[in-house]
Amino acid sequence: SRNPMYLSYFLYFIGCVILTRSVILCVIVVLFQIVSHWIILSEERWCMNTFGDAYRQYMKTVRRYI
Structure with missing residues (x-):
């Protein structure tokens, strides 16, 4: 999960x-x-703007919740 705290x-x-x-x-x-x-969606937008393609690759390998 990309968001273990919220889960x-x-x-x-x-x-x-x-x-x-x-x-x-x-x-x-x-x-x-x-x-x-x-909140999660806004944090993801911030991470995409800050970390760019590296975060997009991370998103492809790790699911948002479970």
Whole structure:
């Protein structure tokens, strides 16, 4: 994963949703994941502008999430 931190956050919070059975927490986690995806996309744009072709090659070999 190119984004192990965000993937770990998501798995942790989904575990909390399962343990608490909270619909409100589930909604918050879904919103968090949507916002995190936008952040990831902006970070990828920054990396492409900063590192160029080297980062593009990295993107071809490592998947975004899993």
